[in-house]
Amino acid sequence: MSKAIPYKIYLEEHEMPTCWYNVRADMKNKPAPLLHPGTLQPMTAEDLAPVFCEELIRQELDNDTRDYPIPQEILDFYKMYRPSPLVRAYCLEKKLGTPAHIYYKFEGNNTSGSHKLNSAIAQAYYAKKQGLKGVTTETGAGQWGTALSMACSYFDLDCKVYMVKVSYEQKPFRREVMRTYGASVTPSPSNTTNVGRKILEEFPGTTGSLGCAISEAVEVATSTEGYRYVLGSVLNQVLLHQSVIGVETKIAMDKYGIKPDIIIGCAGGGSNLGGLISPFMGEKLRGEADYQIIAVEPASCPSLTRGKFVYDFCDTGKVCPMAKMYTLGSGFIPAPNHAGGLRYHGMSSILSQLYHDGYMEARSVEQTRVFQAAEDFARVEGILPAPESAHAIRVAIDEAMKCKETGEEKTILFGLTGTGYFDMVAYERFHDGQMTDYIPTDEDLQRGFDGIPPVNL
Numbered sequence: 510m511s512k513a514i515p516y517k518i519y520l521e522e523h524e525m526p527t528c529w530y531n532v533r534a535d536m537k538n539k540p541a542p543l544l545h546p547g548t549l550q551p552m553t554a555e556d557l558a559p560v561f562c563e564e565l566i567r568q569e570l571d572n573d574t575r576d577y578p579i580p581q582e583i584l585d586f587y588k589m590y591r592p593s594p595l596v597r598a599y600c601l602e603k604k605l606g607t608p609a610h611i612y613y614k615f616e617g618n619n620t621s622g623s624h625k626l627n628s629a630i631a632q633a634y635y636a637k638k639q640g641l642k643g644v645t646t647e648t649g650a651g652q653w654g655t656a657l658s659m660a661c662s663y664f665d666l667d668c669k670v671y672m673v674k675v676s677y678e679q680k681p682f683r684r685e686v687m688r689t690y691g692a693s694v695t696p697s698p699s700n701t702t703n704v705g706r707k708i709l710e711e712f713p714g715t716t717g718s719l720g721c722a723i724s725e726a727v728e729v730a731t732s733t734e735g736y737r738y739v740l741g742s743v744l745n746q747v748l749l750h751q752s753v754i755g756v757e758t759k760i761a762m763d764k765y766g767i768k769p770d771i772i773i774g775c776a777g778g779g780s781n782l783g784g785l786i787s788p789f790m791g792e793k794l795r796g797e798a799d800y801q802i803i804a805v806e807p808a809s810c811p812s813l814t815r816g817k818f819v820y821d822f823c824d825t826g827k828v829c830p831m832a833k834m835y836t837l838g839s840g841f842i843p844a845p846n847h848a849g850g851l852r853y854h855g856m857s858s859i860l861s862q863l864y865h866d867g868y869m870e871a872r873s874v875e876q877t878r879v880f881q882a883a884e885d886f887a888r889v890e891g892i893l894p895a896p897e898s899a900h901a902i903r904v905a906i907d908e909a910m911k912c913k914e915t916g917e918e919k920t921i922l923f924g925l926t927g928t929g930y931f932d933m934v935a936y937e938r939f940h941d942g943q944m945t946d947y948i949p950t951d952e953d954l955q956r957g958f959d960g961i962p963p964v965n966l
């Protein structure tokens with residue numbers, strides 16, 4: 510193929526994906542089922558009904574249907590901000606002097622500033638279709654809460670967001686974006702729930718964690734009529750919705766005859782990475798093609814690289830089902846100097862299984878190197894990346910520099926999940942030389958592992 514590759518590859522509207530792709534259909538070893546925390550039996554649709562919307566439960570439990578047609582109402586919403594551009598990073602390549610070809614799929618081109626809107630709109634749609642009044646959720650850095658607020662206002666649903674306290678305080682502007690879209694935002698842990706009060710009693714002064722905010726949001730959803738809980742990452746259904754990223758990327762690359770050698774994504778709960786790699790992983794699982802796939806996580810929250818692959822609680826309050834995943838323990842909270850997001854203690858069961866089975870690799874990176882990559886990228890490619898996304902940029906640059914040494918002309922694809930306009934406090938610390946790296950000791954990690962339930966014995 511000798512078609513010249515433009516800086517930005519956009520798809521025409523008629524070329525956009527019409528189905529989500531469910532990678533579980535092609536996995537020989539399916540992700541382990543969620544377990545009921547009381548009975549330790551696999552969660553049934555009935556068990557999940559008080560917590561999640563019906564259609565989303567069906568998607569959560571469905572390991573077999575390969576293609577899910579995207580409902581027209583969701584396609585219409587997608588058209589407001591999709592297709593997202595697939596960018597050839599010519600400027601970055603030149604700056605690095607690498608023979609590698611670098612591409613990134615940019616998901617920050619919407620007001621929420623990240624890929625999370627792809628799943629938020631789907632979840633709000635199914636909640637509305639079920640006739641619910643509203644949804645509750647947690648948010649860490651605030652991108653998910655923002656995305657969900659936008660989606661809920663579009664479908665006229667109430668939206669209650671529990672926001673990790675440290676982010677609530679560091680990112681007041683995020684909070685105001687959510688309120689602009691009509692959501693109510695509460696810092697977590699809070700006094701508004703039983704589980705929040707209990708956590709505050711046990712750990713006064715805690716800066717909060719995603720796991721703790723999840724517990725609060727679930728409690729409110731299950732105790733308020735007409736409400737359900739929605740989650741922005743980790744779950745199988747979220748990876749399904751996020752597959753739109755990967756399917757779109759694959760269509761665009763196929764159009765120009767491009768085949769990536771390396772695919773890189775940052776991994777918090779695993780949704781953007783899972784979405785980006787899905788169709789490529791499908792080919793790999795079916796033995797049709799091979800790709801090197803790399804998950805990148807913070808050295809300060811290293812669930813894949815240093816965690817255990819076991820059943821664990823998904824939330825600090827232990828009210829949610831248990832998932833088999835790479836985990837640092839539900840009590841794990843990253844050191845307070847950690848600024849780059851990706852703070853969740855566990856990892857998507859799908860990605861955990863694929864990693865365990867050797868279909869992908871994982872790397873952890875220290876935050877000062879991550880912010881250095883963010884700055885280098887911003888200066889040549891123009892986009893100011895989210896710190897989360899910068900984890901992927903870091904490894905993409907590292908791989909491109911290896912190509913420079915070996916002279917290999919590899920094609921590198923990475924997910925640029927969002928923009929970092931609301932992360933300027935973290936950027937400020939980096940610029941002022943006040944950012945430090947903290948790598949948890951084995952002892953630190955052991956404290957988290959000690960909280961893993963004995964169901965694994």
Ligand SMILES: *Cc1c(COP(=O)(O)O)cnc(C)c1O
Binds near residue numbers: 625782
């Ligand atoms: C939430 C978020 C992530 C991490 O979440 P995943 O579920 O692992 O994708 C990465 N980048 C951005 C910009 C985010 O908002």
